Amino acid sequence: MTELLQQLINALAxxxxxxxxxxxxxxxxGVLRFINFAHSDVFxxxxxxxxxxxxxxxxxxxxxxxxxxxxxxxxxxxxxxxxEKLAYRPLRGRSTLTVLITAIGVSxxxxxxxxxxFGANPRSFPALFxxxxxxxxxxxxxxxxxxxxxxxxxxxxLLRHIVLHTRTGIAMRALSFNPVAASLVxxxxxRVISFTFALGSALAAAGGILYASNYPxxxxxxxxxxxxxxxxxxxxxxxxxxxxxxxxxxxxxLVETTVVALGGSTYRDAVAFAVLILILLLRPEGLLGxxxxxxx
Amino acid sequence: xxxxxxxxxxxxxxxxxxxxxxxxGANPYFLDIAVSCGINVTLAVSLNLINGYTGQFxxxxxxxxxxxxxxxxVLTTLYGAPLLALAGGQGWLLFLAALLxxxxxxxxxxxxxxxxxxxxxxxYLAIVTLGFGEIIRVVLQNIDAVxxxxxxxxxxxxxxxxxxxxxxAICIYVVWAMVHSTWGRGFLAVADDEIAAExxxxxxxxxxxxxxLVGAFxxxxxxxxxxxxxxxxxxxxxxxxxxxxxxxxxxxxGMGNTLGVIAAAILLxxxxxxxxxxxxxxxxxxxxxxxxxxxxxxxxxxxxxxxxRTRP
Numbered sequence: 001m002t003e004l005l006q007q008l009i010n011a012l013a014x015x016x017x018x019x020x021x022x023x024x025x026x027x028x029x030g031v032l033r034f035i036n037f038a039h040s041d042v043f044x045x046x047x048x049x050x051x052x053x054x055x056x057x058x059x060x061x062x063x064x065x066x067x068x069x070x071x072x073x074x075x076x077x078x079x080x081x082x083x084e085k086l087a088y089r090p091l092r093g094r095s096t097l098t099v100l101i102t103a104i105g106v107s108x109x110x111x112x113x114x115x116x117x118f119g120a121n122p123r124s125f126p127a128l129f130x131x132x133x134x135x136x137x138x139x140x141x142x143x144x145x146x147x148x149x150x151x152x153x154x155x156x157x158l159l160r161h162i163v164l165h166t167r168t169g170i171a172m173r174a175l176s177f178n179p180v181a182a183s184l185v186x187x188x189x190x191r192v193i194s195f196t197f198a199l200g201s202a203l204a205a206a207g208g209i210l211y212a213s214n215y216p217x218x219x220x221x222x223x224x225x226x227x228x229x230x231x232x233x234x235x236x237x238x239x240x241x242x243x244x245x246x247x248x249x250x251x252x253x254l255v256e257t258t259v260v261a262l263g264g265s266t267y268r269d270a271v272a273f274a275v276l277i278l279i280l281l282l283r284p285e286g287l288l289g290x291x292x293x294x295x296x
Numbered sequence: 297x298x299x300x301x302x303x304x305x306x307x308x309x310x311x312x313x314x315x316x317x318x319x320x321g322a323n324p325y326f327l328d329i330a331v332s333c334g335i336n337v338t339l340a341v342s343l344n345l346i347n348g349y350t351g352q353f354x355x356x357x358x359x360x361x362x363x364x365x366x367x368x369x370v371l372t373t374l375y376g377a378p379l380l381a382l383a384g385g386q387g388w389l390l391f392l393a394a395l396l397x398x399x400x401x402x403x404x405x406x407x408x409x410x411x412x413x414x415x416x417x418x419x420y421l422a423i424v425t426l427g428f429g430e431i432i433r434v435v436l437q438n439i440d441a442v443x444x445x446x447x448x449x450x451x452x453x454x455x456x457x458x459x460x461x462x463x464x465a466i467c468i469y470v471v472w473a474m475v476h477s478t479w480g481r482g483f484l485a486v487a488d489d490e491i492a493a494e495x496x497x498x499x500x501x502x503x504x505x506x507x508x509l510v511g512a513f514x515x516x517x518x519x520x521x522x523x524x525x526x527x528x529x530x531x532x533x534x535x536x537x538x539x540x541x542x543x544x545x546x547x548x549x550g551m552g553n554t555l556g557v558i559a560a561a562i563l564l565x566x567x568x569x570x571x572x573x574x575x576x577x578x579x580x581x582x583x584x585x586x587x588x589x590x591x592x593x594x595x596x597x598x599x600x601x602x603x604x605r606t607r608p
Contacts, residue, residue: 035419090591097353098594100419101547104540105586112579224536228430231423270434273427280424281412 002138007261008254013145013214015253016152020207021230022237022245023159024200030176030240031196034096037103038083039204040227041110042076044220046205047125047212048118049075054126065128069151069209073202080201081194089190114220125216128209144213151206156246159199163242168195176240229256229272236279238289247287301476305469309462316458327457331525333565334460335518338467340545340561341554342514345471347543348552350507351487353422356409356429357515357542360402362534363432364516365523366442368398369451372524374441376452391454395520402516403509405432410508414501429539436531447530448523455524463521467514472554474510483507487552544586550596559598 021043028036049072057071058064087106091099132143163169171192174182183189211226212218233252237244252272259271279286319327343357371379371394383390409428413421437445474480485493486500493500523529541564549560571578589597 035423087587087591094594096419098590100353100422101543102587102590104543105583105590108540108583109580109587112576112583116576116580228427232427235420235423266438267434270431273431276427277412277424280416280420284415284420 006139007257009139009141009145011254011257012250013148013253014257015233015250016148017207017211017214017249018226018230018233018252019246019249020152020155020203020210021226022233022249023156023242024204025231025234026237026239026242026245027172027196027200029234030242031172031179031193032088032099034099035103035231036200037100038087038106038110039200040223040230041107041114042080042083042201042223043204043208043211043227043230044114044218044223045079045110046072046076046201046208047218047222048114048220049205050128050209050212051123051125051218054128059126059128060130062129065147068128069206072205072209076201076205076208077198080197080204084194084197111220111223118220120220122217122219125212125218127216128213142214144210147213148210151210155203155206159203159242162199168192172196225269232272232276235276235286238286241286241288244286244288251287301469301473305465308465308469312458312461312465316456316461319457329566329569331455331457331460331521332569333562334457334464335522335525336542336545336561336565337464337558338460338514338518338521339542340549340557341464341467341471342511342518343542344546344549344552344554344557345475345483346507346511347546348550348557349471349475349483349487350504351490352504352507353419354409354425354508354511355422355536355539355543356425356427356432357511358534358536358538359425359429359432360405360512360515361519361522361538362436362529362531363405363512363519364395364398364402365519365529365534366398366436366448367401367516368394368520369448369523369529370442371397372454373448373451387452387454391459391524395517398520399513399516402519403513405516406508406512407505409512410505414504426536426539429534429536433531433535436534443530445531447528447533449528451523451527451529453524453527455521459521460525463514463517467517468554468558470510470514475554484552544582547586548589548597550598553596553598556596556598560596 021039024039024042025036028034028039050068053068053071054064057067059068083106087102088099091102127144129143129147134141134143134146161169163172171182171187172195174185174187175189175192179189182192207226207230208223212222229252230249233248234245235248236251237246237248252275255275256268256271259265260268264271319330339357339361343354346352346354346357368391372390376390379393380387380390383393405428409425413424416424436442442448475483482493482498482500482503485496485498486503490500519534545561545564546557548564549555549557568578571581574581
């Protein structure tokens with residue numbers, strides 16, 4: 001029983017990180033209808049930004065940890081906006097395939113620039129937050145896991161507030177519903193899209209730092225697998241659906257941890273893709289998605 | 297299209313045989329690049345059938361190549377002795393059989409990927425094929441009999457220039473002939489507008505499966521030739537990076553433009569070798585190339601005016 005609960009805690013921590021990254025995929029898909037392949041590398045940049053910010057800002061206290069987190073989020077938000085402006089905006093209105101290939105190009109560019117600038121060797125990520133193991137009976141919860149829960153919950157509620165109750169959030173939803181109609185009623189589509197990229201990239205940065213706090217080794221290619229899995233989480237929950245991304249992340253974390261606990265750890269990376277293929281076969285609209293009739 | 301493509305194929309094969317016969321004294325470095333060109337042309341042209349002519353988007357072509365490479369290599373390496381006896385001691389016969397077996401296995405993998413992916417389009421299909429490619433890699437890494445992550449060593453060197461170029465010629469011929477046949481117009485119809493094609497009575501599902509099947513088959517053959525030329529294969533060599541490399545060849549050449557794709561495959565193979573001295577910058581240039589190309593020339597580098605198909 002303790003074993004089960006312990007695995008559940010681990011699964012939720014992993015799932016919460018997936019959920020944070022998945023939100024970026026889902027929001028961008030919501031407004032632009034394409035998969036931002038580069039998102040997983042923004043996640044990587046977030047982790048590296050945390051690594052370099054931790055030097056001047058210090059690490060080991062809650063305050064400095066939060067400062068590093070916020071700093072990395074701002075850096076990645078800027079990066080997201082720049083990527084959108086330079087690479088995706090010129091392609092507005094082109095076929096999905098063109099944009100998709102460009103996104104793969106941006107992803108490769110970030111990875112290779114990362115390898116050039118940061119070096120290909122893994123670096124060990126500093127402990128940003130105070131390190132402590134909390135014992136609840138026989139259960140062990142690390143402070144890094146607690147931070148995951150705290151940050152994820154705060155960010156999710158913040159995001160919910162932004163999307164549901166601010167003017168920009170309403171504009172985002174209008175844009176995702178119908179871009180032409182949105183611009184007709186005065187929504188500045190370009191600005192809303194920039195904002196969406198900023199928001200999604202900031203969440204990816206938070207995900208990157210939390211991931212690096214739990215698995216403290218970072219390298220320029222670290223984003224690929226978590227990014228893929230987060231994308232699977234977004235599809236699992238229903239892509240374009242914000243609550244779905246959160247649910248999908250948690251479910252995927254559970255499934256992956258279960259497989260590892262059952263002894264299939266060498267197959268852990270294949271699990272996510274198996275889930276993806278199953279969900280696309282059985283329920284392509286995702287757990288919380290709506291089925292949309294195709295118009296001719 | 298030439299009037300008699302079969303004759304062109306025969307001529308090409310003859311030329312290759314003559315070329316190969318005189319390649320014995322050639323510089324091994326150049327020979328290596330030439331064989332790589334042949335393999336990459338096969339991979340790119342076969343992917344062009346899926347991504348270009350049929351308008352699907354597969355990101356797992358290296359996975360199919362890996363299946364073919366491993367099946368063929370296992371047959372000639374681990375079961376080499378009894379099978380060679382069965383083939384009457386003829387190495388080329390064993391190699392041919394192993395190649396075909398690898399191609400079949402890859403085609404089967406293509407079928408397994410293709411059937412469930414058919415209801416998906418564009419980016420979803422890309423992700424699922426990518427996922428399948430990664431699953432193949434992970435599974436290969438977990439099979440200890442073929443060396444796991446260390447890779448498979450000691451593969452007999454059956455392949456040479458003639459095999460690589462011959463395969464490329466046959467692949468080009470098959471894809472070209474298929475797409476330019478009356479029946480093959482269905483591929484283009486599916487790519488242009490699937491709904492309209494369906495309304496015209498074209499079974500789009502069948503065309504898509506056929507494209508996946510044939511594309512994967514040739515990728516498997518290319519993998520087999522690759523394995524028996526390099527004499528060493530490892531799962532990492534058939535990962536996402538290789539798939540991207542093939543996709544870039546197709547994009548650069550222009551999707552659905554066989555001649556362009558051949559030119560791009562050769563260009564990138566040679567360029568990749570000559571840029572090796574720049575190390576890191578090579579991949580940075582590569583990725584910048586993709587982005588700039590997509591923004592400025594999404595139809596590919598090689599699109600002659602008035603020739604080939606135009607796409608909106």
